Each structure stands twice: as C-alpha cells, then as structure tokens.
Amino acid sequence: MTDTAPRAADTTADPGAARPSITRLVRGRIDEVAAGWIDLPVLRGIADGTLDRAVFRNYLEQDFLYIAYYARIYVRLAAAATDDELVERFVKLASAIYSTELDHHRRASAPFGCDFESATPSTELGDYLDFFEEIKGDAADTLVGMTPCIYGYGVALSQLRAAATGDGEYATWLRIYSGDEYEAAMERHLALLDDLDITPERALELTDRALGLERAFWNQRPRT
Secondary structure: OOOOOOEEEEOOOOOOOOOOOOOHHHHHHHHHHHHOOOHHHHHHHHOOOOHHHHHHHHHHHHHHHHHHHHHHHHHHHOOOOOOHHHHHHHHHHHHHHHHHHHHHHHHHHHOOOOOOOOOOOOOHHHHHHHHHHHHHOOOHHHHHHHHHHHHHHHHHHHHHHHHOOOOHHHHHHHHOOOOHHHHHHHHHHOOOOEEEEHHHHHHHHHHHHHHHHHHHHOOOOOOO
C-alpha cells in the first residue's frame, strides 16, 4: 500500500543531530534557481510588453489546466489525511485556488481570447502532470514537489513587477495577480514543509526536478 498521509518528521534516529529546515532548504534552492527566470523569453516578453499574444494565450490556457489539476492535488491530500487540522489546511488551500486563483485567471485571460474548454495538455504540461502522478503515493514528496510552482510563481511575479515597463495588457494581467491572496496561499503551503518526514536529499531532488519542469512550462510555445 502506498503512503498517502503526511508523516511527522522522524527525530529519533539521532536526537543530537540538528535537522535542517526543509522549508528553508527548498525555498533557498528555488530562490537560487528562479533568480534567472526573468531572462526567460516569455517572462522577458511579459515584462517589456513585446511577447507574442499567441504565445501568451497558449501559456494561459495551459496554466488554467495546470491550476485546476493543482487544486485537485490538495483535495486528494485532504481526503487521505487523518489529522483534522491537516484536512482543514488542505481544504483551505484547494478552496483558495478554486475560488480565487481560477477566478483571477479567467479575468486576466479575457483580453487574450483564451479557449479553456477546448484546451488540451501540451507536452510540457503532460510532463509536469506525469511527475505528480509518479509521486502521488507519498504526501511528503507531493508537497515538496508542489513548492517550485506555488513559491516559484511568486518569485516570478516579484521579478516581473520589478522589471515591467509600460501599461498594456500584460501589465493589467500582472496587476490582477498581485493581490495578497496568492501570497497568503503560498505561505500556508510553505508552513506545511517542516513537519514532513523527508530527508534533505530527497527534498532537493524533488525540488530540482520540479524546477526543471517549471522552467520548461514557462518556455513552451503553441503547437503548430
């Protein structure tokens, strides 16, 4: 049977050894890698307003599919959790995505003519979803694997706000995504990590894999 419920960190193996903070470890790796994301073609094009609308429309459609899947991961974690407090935390995170982020996404996408109903997963999205399907049997792996998205996206938004020029459609999209709700959801997710039973090595392995998938997701182009 696979392990679908979060486990408390094991502190019995070596009581004298200081266990590194998983949150700090994962967050630091994401900060380090994501520092260069502003130079990715899509993000640079958003910042200066020159990105091809077709590329951005494709990104928004794929991101809509991804966000809906991401919310269902929290629902799955809530269903598997045996601790009432954890259930409540997962439900709140899922609700924040369904009630806030997807609504923001629809409003921000309106000027770009997105067709969410007809959108199908790209290769990049398929690779990302395969990653989550691979690790879905372990809640600790799943929560760490989710972090480069929820925290890395926050890093990307921060970079874009600092680099953005002009006041066109991309600036409007960025303003819609600059509210406090996303920041609050990000911090609620990060607060879960230090209670996980996962080694630092495994946490960094999953973080690096997810960062590669996140970078590929940002770089994707419409299928021709």
